[in-house]
Amino acid sequence: MVLYGVAALAASLLAGKLVGDLLGAALGIDSNVGGVGFAMIMLILVTERLRKKGLFPPASEQGVLFWSAMYIPIVVAMASTQNVAGAVGSGPMAIVAGLAALAAGAALVPVLSRIGTPAEPLPPLDDAEKQVV
Structure with a gap:
């Protein structure tokens, strides 16, 4: 299946x-x-x-x-x-598009990090859990 x-x-x-x-x-x-x-x-x-x-x-x-x-x-x-080599060799547009996508992604990180409610922090490790780590 x-x-x-x-x-x-x-x-x-x-x-x-x-x-x-x-x-x-x-x-x-x-x-x-x-x-x-x-x-x-x-x-x-x-x-x-x-x-x-x-x-x-x-x-x-x-x-x-x-x-x-x-x-x-x-x-x-x-x-x-x-054909990445052909795209880059044919002009700077591929590089400009890549840099624009990179800048847009970096600019959206703070926006995306604010979506949702903050979660409760994890409880501290006890002695048995600390030994495993």
């Missing part, structure tokens, strides 16, 4: 890659445009619909959860297939 979850992920990845390639061709770009994002949106929509209909058992969810834990390495690996 775990295999069905992995199959759902693989099918959504292939469909997302196809949509990204078609979007790139429609825009006149010889590259995949947003394929991974489309794949993740499709995976969420399809698995949620299957869950509501009772056709996606919890064991199959384990396959999706396994790859969810691997999401960042997979996205990094897929992004590494893009």
Whole structure:
């Protein structure tokens, strides 16, 4: 059953890659445009619909959860297939876009840290817990 979850992920990845390639061709770009994002949106929509209909058992969810834990390495690996050297060599726009994203992320850290209510601090360690650490 775990295999069905992995199959759902693989099918959504292939469909997302196809949509990204078609979007790139429609825009006149010889590259995949947003394929991974489309794949993740499709995976969420399809698995949620299957869950509501009772056709996606919890064991199959384990396959999706396994790859969810691997999401960042997979996205990094897929992004590494893009022509980064060509993008940087073709002009400073890639560097400017990267620096803008970095600045926006750094500027949002204080904003995001204020979301939610502060949690209670942890109780101090007793002697037995201190020896384990």
